[in-house]
Amino acid sequence: MVISPSRTTPLALRLEHVSHAFHSDGAIVPVIDNVSLQAAPGEFVALLGPSGCGKSTLLRLIAGLEAPKEGAIYGDDSPVTGPGPDRIIMFQDPTLYPWRRVRGNVALGHDINGRADDEAVTAALKLVDLLDFERAWPHQLSGGMAQRVALARALVNDPRLLLLDEPLGKLDSLTRLTMQTEILRVWREKQFTALMVTHDVEEALLLATRIVVFSPRPARILADIPVSLPERRHRDDPKLLSLRKDILAQLGHREDW
Numbered sequence: 142m143v144i145s146p147s148r149t150t151p152l153a154l155r156l157e158h159v160s161h162a163f164h165s166d167g168a169i170v171p172v173i174d175n176v177s178l179q180a181a182p183g184e185f186v187a188l189l190g191p192s193g194c195g196k197s198t199l200l201r202l203i204a205g206l207e208a209p210k211e212g213a214i215y216g217d218d219s220p221v222t223g224p225g226p227d228r229i230i231m232f233q234d235p236t237l238y239p240w241r242r243v244r245g246n247v248a249l250g251h252d253i254n255g256r257a258d259d260e261a262v263t264a265a266l267k268l269v270d271l272l273d274f275e276r277a278w279p280h281q282l283s284g285g286m287a288q289r290v291a292l293a294r295a296l297v298n299d300p301r302l303l304l305l306d307e308p309l310g311k312l313d314s315l316t317r318l319t320m321q322t323e324i325l326r327v328w329r330e331k332q333f334t335a336l337m338v339t340h341d342v343e344e345a346l347l348l349a350t351r352i353v354v355f356s357p358r359p360a361r362i363l364a365d366i367p368v369s370l371p372e373r374r375h376r377d378d379p380k381l382l383s384l385r386k387d388i389l390a391q392l393g394h395r396e397d398w
């Protein structure tokens with residue numbers, strides 16, 4: 142499979158009454174509680190919620206890494222029964238192999254049958270603007286560059302749904318701003334469906350077309366908010382600031398102290 146130079150065919154995602162729980166020390170710990178959610182093809186949905194509420198677990202269920210205890214997940218009306226190259230997850234930690242160059246790390250995303258497609262790897266490197274660094278080693282990269290390598294590795298199979306699990310969480314604030322722009326640029330170019338977990342309300346408002354707010358564990362949907370802001374957004378837009386205040390209130394934060 143070769144990463145297509147133009148738009149991909151985005152996936153329509155649907156979760157129906159999804160619940161999940163873990164066994165811990167002989168007890169059952171509910172983590173997801175009756176979550177029904179849809180993402181239209183090409184939407185960028187941000188998932189916000191308190192730490193430990195179950196957001197990463199929800200992404201793992203959508204990626205097919207685990208099966209929900211109850212409910213069902215559909216991609217384009219087909220039930221999700223396991224992982225697949227159409228749904229790729231990108232984590233907070235880029236986890237690059239230090240003994241592989243940048244190109245070799247990106248190729249790993251495509252190495253399922255023991256060989257990578259050179260053209261696909263080149264296209265993915267180009268997409269994140271790292272072709273000039275293809276022969277660099279991971280230790281020679283900045284944190285932002287390492288995350289761009291991880292993004293290229295996620296994109297090399299041309300996913301139809303990209304699941305971003307706090308991908309910018311460990312970056313310094315300036316690199317984070319640059320990476321937000323990078324992610325938006327790549328999403329606009331490829332037009333995959335995106336679901337991104339973040340703790341940063343402003344980040345969600347700058348990137349997403351919709352924001353879903355979750356309760357503390359077990360995660361229930363508290364609010365599903367369309368972000369009807371212009372495509373090019375400004376963090377000091379009064380409408381963005383007002384939405385930010387509403388969402389922080391949903392999360393139990395008040396800013397009047």
Ligand SMILES: Nc1ncnc2c1ncn2[C@@H]1O[C@H](COP(=O)(O)OP(=O)(O)OP(=O)(O)O)[C@@H](O)[C@H]1O
Pocket residue numbers: 163164165172190191192193194195196197198199358
């Ligand atoms: N494999 C597991 N076995 C047992 N408990 C687990 C497992 N994975 C996650 N949990 C628990 O499920 C809960 C939700 O975890 P999860 O990582 O999904 O939360 P989160 O909202 O992504 O958290 P954060 O925002 O801090 O990353 C936590 O209490 C966690 O300890």
